Amino acid sequence: MSTSPKSNASLFERAQRVIPGGVNSPVRAFRAVGGTPRFIQRAQGAYMWDAEGQRYIDYIGSWGPMILGHGHPAVLEAVHKAALDGLSFGAPTEREVELAEEIIRLVPSVEQVRLVSSGTEAGMSALRLARGATGRSKIIKFEGCYHGHADALLVKAGSGLATFGFPTSAGVPAEVVQHTLVLEYNNLAQLDEAFAIHGHELACVMIEPIAGNMNFVRASVPFMTRLRELCTKHGALLVFDEVMTGFRVALGGAQSVYAKLIPGFKPDMSVFGKVIGGGMPLAAFGASKDVMSQLAPLGPVYQAGTLSGNPVATACGLATLKQITQPDFFEALSTKTRQLVDGLTGAARAAGVPLVGDCEGGMFGFFFADALPQNYGVVMATDKERFNRFFHAMLDRGVYLAPALYEAGFVSAAHSDADIAATVAAAAEALRA
Numbered sequence: 001m002s003t004s005p006k007s008n009a010s011l012f013e014r015a016q017r018v019i020p021g022g023v024n025s026p027v028r029a030f031r032a033v034g035g036t037p038r039f040i041q042r043a044q045g046a047y048m049w050d051a052e053g054q055r056y057i058d059y060i061g062s063w064g065p066m067i068l069g070h071g072h073p074a075v076l077e078a079v080h081k082a083a084l085d086g087l088s089f090g091a092p093t094e095r096e097v098e099l100a101e102e103i104i105r106l107v108p109s110v111e112q113v114r115l116v117s118s119g120t121e122a123g124m125s126a127l128r129l130a131r132g133a134t135g136r137s138k139i140i141k142f143e144g145c146y147h148g149h150a151d152a153l154l155v156k157a158g159s160g161l162a163t164f165g166f167p168t169s170a171g172v173p174a175e176v177v178q179h180t181l182v183l184e185y186n187n188l189a190q191l192d193e194a195f196a197i198h199g200h201e202l203a204c205v206m207i208e209p210i211a212g213n214m215n216f217v218r219a220s221v222p223f224m225t226r227l228r229e230l231c232t233k234h235g236a237l238l239v240f241d242e243v244m245t246g247f248r249v250a251l252g253g254a255q256s257v258y259a260k261l262i263p264g265f266k267p268d269m270s271v272f273g274k275v276i277g278g279g280m281p282l283a284a285f286g287a288s289k290d291v292m293s294q295l296a297p298l299g300p301v302y303q304a305g306t307l308s309g310n311p312v313a314t315a316c317g318l319a320t321l322k323q324i325t326q327p328d329f330f331e332a333l334s335t336k337t338r339q340l341v342d343g344l345t346g347a348a349r350a351a352g353v354p355l356v357g358d359c360e361g362g363m364f365g366f367f368f369a370d371a372l373p374q375n376y377g378v379v380m381a382t383d384k385e386r387f388n389r390f391f392h393a394m395l396d397r398g399v400y401l402a403p404a405l406y407e408a409g410f411v412s413a414a415h416s417d418a419d420i421a422a423t424v425a426a427a428a429e430a431l432r433a
């Protein structure tokens, strides 16, 4: 399709002159896997085409939002129509109300939401609200979970439970993360100990319930059960970061998955992004009316945004939600994703390569390992060289996987059985090689 004479390499070279590392978000630079990032020219359905006209089956889906595939006609029509009515007003619109109503309808733990423009902004605002609502400062997060790049959340674990974390980024003062305690994911003993010491001073615990920023790792049911009990007992808010899992692993997000396994389970606060924007900058955080009423203009916790609830973004999000709420949408998506994971593990078995995988709804992960990892340390100890070789072998065969072993993958409704089969065939070839 492309008539562009430009190569990925020449664009990357040009980009590196004017943009740090040539990219506007670090993982796009292929640093983990090496090689030249593909400059995408256009996308349709399950496919993306790069500047050289090479086609890829896309398993990144813009890191999650493109659950319908690229260029869904109903979504494009909604965006087009909204754009003609105005790009931004800085005043309330009916569509914001509609989107809030829809989120609340689909996620029972949420009684009110506020719309923002990115997952980072939503996570940062949720954290401030949790602190404002509880009057406490300390928070717990887990190693390997990513909640956007707000200062207080860019932290790695300290050397003991009484010591708080260290910044993982330059430019974050140690004082800013001194209230952030980082624990190992799925580690019940650490959780118990941390609450025993700090429970009374914790504003919240923030968690990716199914972690997608250390590939794909589920919080175990005993761990989640205990976490809920401890938060309730100590008056800390349990914040589910569902920026990736929301409207992706199930219509009601990961919390609906845990609610099926743990009677009466719900988080206190939820953070959304990615799918609810359908590919436009849109995110949200929500909780009970009681907690949300602490936000300005009702309460003392300040939070605002010029483009918050943007009319084009809300149109895109609503049109996307309309499609994924069709009967059997998630059943079909789950079946397809399961087919892919089973295909990959089957191909690996046939090739004698240790590979395990897992999925929920339209989100999946696979590891070059003998068993599914339960925490970040184990994920990062899986076979990186093998992953990188596999990544490039797949890319050469027209399959675009996430360019790092610590990222989850995504299947869209536009991926056909033939696309999945072609992917599995490419994997079989790559794994034999």
Ligand SMILES: *Cc1c(COP(=O)(O)O)cnc(C)c1O
Binding pocket: 117, 118, 119, 120, 121, 123, 146, 147, 148, 149, 208, 212, 213, 241, 242, 243, 244, 273, 274, 283
């Ligand atoms: C992507 C992501 C974020 C950050 O969202 P941005 O829109 O990139 O700022 C936060 N939390 C999780 C779990 C994510 O996957």
